Amino acid sequence: MADLITALEAHDIRFPTSQHLDGSDALNPEPDYSAAYAVLRTSGDEEGYGLAFTVGRGNEVQVAAIRALEPLVVGLDVQEVLGNLGAFSRLLTGDSQLRWLGPHKGVVHMAAAAVVNAAWDLFGRREGLPVWRLLSRMSPEQLVDLVDFRYLRDALTPEEALAILRRAAPGRQEREEQLLRTGYPAYTTTPGWLGYSDDKLLRLSKEAVADGFTQIKLKVGANREDDVRRMALAREAVGADIRIAVDSNQAWGVQEAIEWMRLLAPHNPYWIEEPTSPDDILGHAAVRRAVAPIKVATGEHCHNQVMFKQLLQADAIDVLQMDASRVAGVTENVAILLLAAKFGVPVCPHAGGVGLCEMVQHLSMFDYVAVSGSTEDRTIEYVDHLHEHFEDPVVVRNGRYAAPLSPGLGARLLPQSAADHRFPDGPVWRNA
Amino acid sequence: MADLITALEAHDIRFPTSQHLDGSDALNPEPDYSAAYAVLRTSGDEEGYGLAFTVGRGNEVQVAAIRALEPLVVGLDVQEVLGNLGAFSRLLTGDSQLRWLGPHKGVVHMAAAAVVNAAWDLFGRREGLPVWRLLSRMSPEQLVDLVDFRYLRDALTPEEALAILRRAAPGRQEREEQLLRTGYPAYTTTPGWLGYSDDKLLRLSKEAVADGFTQIKLKVGANREDDVRRMALAREAVGADIRIAVDSNQAWGVQEAIEWMRLLAPHNPYWIEEPTSPDDILGHAAVRRAVAPIKVATGEHCHNQVMFKQLLQADAIDVLQMDASRVAGVTENVAILLLAAKFGVPVCPHAGGVGLCEMVQHLSMFDYVAVSGSTEDRTIEYVDHLHEHFEDPVVVRNGRYAAPLSPGLGARLLPQSAADHRFPDGPVWRNA
Numbered sequence: 001m002a003d004l005i006t007a008l009e010a011h012d013i014r015f016p017t018s019q020h021l022d023g024s025d026a027l028n029p030e031p032d033y034s035a036a037y038a039v040l041r042t043s044g045d046e047e048g049y050g051l052a053f054t055v056g057r058g059n060e061v062q063v064a065a066i067r068a069l070e071p072l073v074v075g076l077d078v079q080e081v082l083g084n085l086g087a088f089s090r091l092l093t094g095d096s097q098l099r100w101l102g103p104h105k106g107v108v109h110m111a112a113a114a115v116v117n118a119a120w121d122l123f124g125r126r127e128g129l130p131v132w133r134l135l136s137r138m139s140p141e142q143l144v145d146l147v148d149f150r151y152l153r154d155a156l157t158p159e160e161a162l163a164i165l166r167r168a169a170p171g172r173q174e175r176e177e178q179l180l181r182t183g184y185p186a187y188t189t190t191p192g193w194l195g196y197s198d199d200k201l202l203r204l205s206k207e208a209v210a211d212g213f214t215q216i217k218l219k220v221g222a223n224r225e226d227d228v229r230r231m232a233l234a235r236e237a238v239g240a241d242i243r244i245a246v247d248s249n250q251a252w253g254v255q256e257a258i259e260w261m262r263l264l265a266p267h268n269p270y271w272i273e274e275p276t277s278p279d280d281i282l283g284h285a286a287v288r289r290a291v292a293p294i295k296v297a298t299g300e301h302c303h304n305q306v307m308f309k310q311l312l313q314a315d316a317i318d319v320l321q322m323d324a325s326r327v328a329g330v331t332e333n334v335a336i337l338l339l340a341a342k343f344g345v346p347v348c349p350h351a352g353g354v355g356l357c358e359m360v361q362h363l364s365m366f367d368y369v370a371v372s373g374s375t376e377d378r379t380i381e382y383v384d385h386l387h388e389h390f391e392d393p394v395v396v397r398n399g400r401y402a403a404p405l406s407p408g409l410g411a412r413l414l415p416q417s418a419a420d421h422r423f424p425d426g427p428v429w430r431n432a
Numbered sequence: 433m434a435d436l437i438t439a440l441e442a443h444d445i446r447f448p449t450s451q452h453l454d455g456s457d458a459l460n461p462e463p464d465y466s467a468a469y470a471v472l473r474t475s476g477d478e479e480g481y482g483l484a485f486t487v488g489r490g491n492e493v494q495v496a497a498i499r500a501l502e503p504l505v506v507g508l509d510v511q512e513v514l515g516n517l518g519a520f521s522r523l524l525t526g527d528s529q530l531r532w533l534g535p536h537k538g539v540v541h542m543a544a545a546a547v548v549n550a551a552w553d554l555f556g557r558r559e560g561l562p563v564w565r566l567l568s569r570m571s572p573e574q575l576v577d578l579v580d581f582r583y584l585r586d587a588l589t590p591e592e593a594l595a596i597l598r599r600a601a602p603g604r605q606e607r608e609e610q611l612l613r614t615g616y617p618a619y620t621t622t623p624g625w626l627g628y629s630d631d632k633l634l635r636l637s638k639e640a641v642a643d644g645f646t647q648i649k650l651k652v653g654a655n656r657e658d659d660v661r662r663m664a665l666a667r668e669a670v671g672a673d674i675r676i677a678v679d680s681n682q683a684w685g686v687q688e689a690i691e692w693m694r695l696l697a698p699h700n701p702y703w704i705e706e707p708t709s710p711d712d713i714l715g716h717a718a719v720r721r722a723v724a725p726i727k728v729a730t731g732e733h734c735h736n737q738v739m740f741k742q743l744l745q746a747d748a749i750d751v752l753q754m755d756a757s758r759v760a761g762v763t764e765n766v767a768i769l770l771l772a773a774k775f776g777v778p779v780c781p782h783a784g785g786v787g788l789c790e791m792v793q794h795l796s797m798f799d800y801v802a803v804s805g806s807t808e809d810r811t812i813e814y815v816d817h818l819h820e821h822f823e824d825p826v827v828v829r830n831g832r833y834a835a836p837l838s839p840g841l842g843a844r845l846l847p848q849s850a851a852d853h854r855f856p857d858g859p860v861w862r863n864a
Contacts, residue, residue, distance in 0.1 A: 057529035097489035106538020254586040
């Protein structure tokens with residue numbers, strides 16, 4: 001019997017988060033966290049779910065970009081797709097006409113992310129495995145086959161990638177069992193949104209420590225005095241042993257970043273995240289040289305593996321923050337994990353948003369089991385918003401992500417949530 | 433009386449160029465040259481016309497992105513917009529929700545390009561001046577006000593930009609008159625499309641020289657033996673004194689580019705264009721070090737001024753190929769011309785496509801009059817396709833662009849052409 005992809009649906013789902021300034025930062029003062037939600041339907045029982053995260057306006061453009069991929073995927077044989085997800089990614093990102101709109105960046109690349117992730121979700125559901133375990137059971141050769149090396153070979157060869165994966169192979173089972181027992185370290189951004197009052201910042205910072213987190217993050221970059229005061233307050237609230245990362249969300253030029261961080265340095269910030277334009281590789285390198293030992297972190301807007309390659313080649317970052325749906329999904333993130341391992345840079349994924357925690361935990365756990373083999377200085381961002389809308393919400397306890405057990409990638413919305421938040425005609429928006 | 437922007441229209445216009453393999457290259461084997469065509473309507477008599485160029489599929493996504501800008505521009509006061517086009521660009525590229533889809537790259541940035549260029553076109557029409565002359569009459573201070581320096585200051589300060597413009601100010605009138613007399617140098621890509629036979633390549637190369645061109649360009653990158661043979665044929669056809677540039681359209685990795693160019697080197701290629709990923713700044717620098725004295729050129733996919741800044745900082749390019757609608761239009765291209773002047777790198781714009789020649793000639797002519805003050809090693813790409821569809825088509829004679837005299841930026845399609853090629857319901861596509 002035919003086993004085909006029968007449909008690719010794209011839905012415009014938006015949550016009115018701007019009402020409470022959740023998610024507010026220097027460049028995103030009033031986000032409405034949104035998802036261009038992709039559903040792959042097949043002639044079999046299972047479906048696959050993926051999404052591209054956006055912050056409101058323009059989500060309809062993201063939906064249009066997913067729809068543009070429909071002719072490429074409908075009618076494909078499911079077994080062939082799942083048996084060669086590297087080729088499937090290249091199909092979506094390499095279409096000779098669509099690639100002009102990127103290439104490999106922005107709306108079209110995030111559309112590929114949504115569909116690639118939906119395919120991985122489908123794969124996990126078919127195999128009855130969460131994607132982190134599915135990946136962790138693939139051979140080094142199968143994993144290397146996922147990678148598009150065209151623009152990577154000057155930094156990472158297939159042979160080097162294979163060596164990294166083979167080195168980590170012996171301990172896979174032990175680390176998988178350990179993750180099932182103890183989970184993976186998390187840090188929390190919940191206390192530090194820019195729109196929160198000092199009182200709320202203080203209260204939430206103390207709660208974070210009480211909840212077992214050993215790292216929190218504050219948004220900075222709008223006002224120098226405010227940032228110094230908030231940083232001092234947070235440091236006082238959590239004590240000297242808790243890491244406080246700060247995040248300017250691209251607010252600064254290079255020199256401005258260096259000057260601003262000198263003001264915050266007395267309060268011992270752990271990393272500065274997105275100090276400047278996400279495209280400015282050389283700028284990040286200059287900031288890193290100037291602000292050490294404060295670490296430099298970036299990645300949520302790093303649009304593809306070629307950019308990550310250069311951030312690593314230029315010694316521009318101490319912390320690599322991959323995102324589940326900015327680059328072309330699980331497949332490209334496997335390449336990025338291998339690059340990070342080659343350069344010895346820890347990966348601390350970006351999360352929050354809509355479904356990003358649910359998806360990205362699979363990548364960090366796979367990294368621990370089968371790539372880097374380490375959780376040292378590695379931690380997954382955690383934000384406690386919107387998880388209630390997912391079929392398999394993340395579980396974070398004592399500052400750690402519990403290893404997910406349900407099959408798939410975790411991005412399936414509850415049908416009622418998807419219906420309620422459909423833009424512009426779902427009840428939440430009709431009544432707004 | 434109110435003087436307002438009353439509408440922003442976006443139209444999906446496509447030309448079936450894939451039927452003849454015009455425009456075929458290593459990564460674009462079958463393009464249907466297309467435009468997401470933007471029309472700014474006002475309460476006055478004039479309108480403004482701009483476009484984002486694409487190569488077919490996905491043009492509807494580009495159109496959706498232009499539509500997403502409509503709420504930002506409709507209702508604005510025309511005088512205020514035209515009086516501060518720097519602020520207008522930042523409005524379009526800085527929207528806190530839309531910028532997530534970039535930032536400053538891909539579909540949303542090209543949408544800004546279409547609208548910014550439409551505003552410049554409107555400005556020119558109101559002033560009765562072609563945009564190159566309009567720009568050339570702005571004061572150094574007004575020009576510097578156009579630039580968004582947020583992420584540029586480590587390479588170019590406002591003071592440095594002002595000094596560059598003041599240095600060129602004395603000769604402006606003389607150079608403007610000279611352009612009106614003799615035009616601006618062009619080179620032609622017409623002979624070298626990858627899909628053309630050897631005979632057609634030979635014939636068109638000889639015709640190009642007979643037509644007065646001193647530089648031609650060949651597409652390469654699909655097959656090594658074919659490229660060596662075609663390069664040898666073209667060299668034989670044009671002789672030793674004509675520059676032959678080659679363009680791989682991103683086909684190679686870094687090492688592959690270096691090896692491939694060693695094979696072509698005996699035939700003295702003038703530049704290698706887009707040797708690898710357009711995002712790979714460090715890769716371009718490595719190729720440049722290895723293939724000198726062959727020059728390295730890139731830019732048609734360089735998505736914003738931060739990327740151009742780094743290409744210059746990293747000594748990665750000999751030739752900067754700005755594009756009229758990849759970055760955010762005339763406004764961002766003024767910043768890029770200033771960066772190029774600061775680093776002493778000549779600008780040879782990308783053109784061809786749909787309306788790119790018509791628009792980009794204004795930038796090179798403004799550069800000559802008011803920025804670099806030189807045409808040395810500078811030349812505008814010319815491709816002789818699709819000009820017949822424009823109200824003010826470029827005029828290229830004896831290998832030079834004649835200075836355009838009509839008011840505006842040149843991107844207005846003939847109404848009949850726009851109607852005929854509307855996708856998918858115009859007669860050209862209904863009958864395809």
